[in-house]
Amino acid sequence: MDCIACCVKRHTYKVFKLRGQHLTVNLVEVIDPDERGYIVATKLLSNEDWKRIQPGQLMIFSQGNSIVISGNE
Structure with a gap:
């Protein structure tokens, strides 16, 4: 399904x-x-x-943080 989505990535994922x-990203x-x-x-x-x-969201x-989420939550 097509959508817009986000995923947080931290150094610990390696x-x-x-x-x-x-394809991999180190x-x-x-x-x-x-x-x-x-x-x-x-x-x-x-x-x-x-x-x-x-x-609509x-x-x-x-700086690596989601600071505002507005709209259809």
């Missing part, structure tokens, strides 16, 4: 494997241990805990 793809090489961030996509990319963003991110 390797992120994408669903249905032969987070140890990409971010520092004290960093985190979100992946936002139009399809769920892995079997992890993705939060769906509803139509606004999410604002700052």
Whole structure:
């Protein structure tokens, strides 16, 4: 199902494997241990805990944190 969803990624995940793809991202090489961030996509990319963003909903991110969620919650 097509959607917009986000997934928080922290350094502790180490390797992120994408669903249905032969692609992995080694987070140890990409971010520092004290960093985190979100992946936002139009399809769920892995079997992890993705939060769906509803139509009309606004999410604002700052410094690796979701700071505002408004609209259809």
